[in-house]
Amino acid sequence: MPVVHVCPWAELKAVAGRVRPSHVVSLLDPEDWPETPAGVPAERHHRVGVYDYAERVPGLVVPEEDHVRGLIEFLRGWDARTPILIHCWAGISRSTATALIALSLHNPGRERQAAAAIRLQSPVASPNRRIIQLADGLLGLDGRLVDAVVEMGPSRSSWVNQPFEVPVNLWGEKAL
Template identity: 40%
Template sequence: MSVLYISDLAGLEANVAAVQPGKVITLLAPGGTPPPELPGLTAENRLCLFFHDVTEPTDPAWVLPAAHHVEAILGFGRDIPASGLLVHCFAGFSRSTAAALALLALHNPGGEDEAARRLRAASAHAVPNPLLIALADAALACDGRLRRALQAMPPATSQAYGGLMRLDLALR
């Protein structure tokens, strides 16, 4: 069974060394901390996307999450090796958890509510970016199910970021 891992940037190298995922998705702000090299991962097994963790264009310099970012995440995550896929952002609680929720929905059509429950169970601090989720809902033709699942998710109960989260890809 394939696995999704979620990490922050600070723990990325140690987490990749520990779980040895077959693929990694990096979601960082443009012009920010550059992603580290990850030994053992080829270019085709690494996706790096650069956009800010925002939901509205309140600053003209910010790059909002866009449909092409979500399409890239979903396309890259269609085939997840048995060794898993690790997705990370700077803090490991918003962009990365939104991408993981979108990937769970991709691989479990109709299971959006269970995907959100599993994400909350795996992480008390997950706060998936709602714009990324709305874009994924549209890309996956979920007809609002993914957005509603996010809205129904209990609020985060922790602000202790970091660590490594593990989610089984199959919900059933």
């Protein structure tokens, strides 16, 4: 079964070795540039160099529309038949926002269920609201992705997340 895996940067090599993803997304500060994990073709490793802020900060590269557009294009290129691994520095904000976008792209109209599935697997997940807001607009979701994050409720405080995974199709014949 295809799965979206999320982890912090410190766990990237170990998780990639265990799950053998076909695609990897790295969302890190612009000066951080991780190596492509062994077994993943370079063209299947998408890097987004942005700081983890939900608002513009003078002098810092924060998520902008072009970053999120490129991210969506990359996620659309993943056919959801193989594992994908998404990471950021802590595995809490940028990566969980991206995981929610990936799940939403492959389960149209089920943004709430996707967010609930992430919350179920990760009590510390706190999707970056700027990334979510930009993706919502680019995908024409009329606030559904933003609302799904709000409905997740508050996250448990933590400096770093544990690796977690969410099946791409949680719902099959049963709703979550």
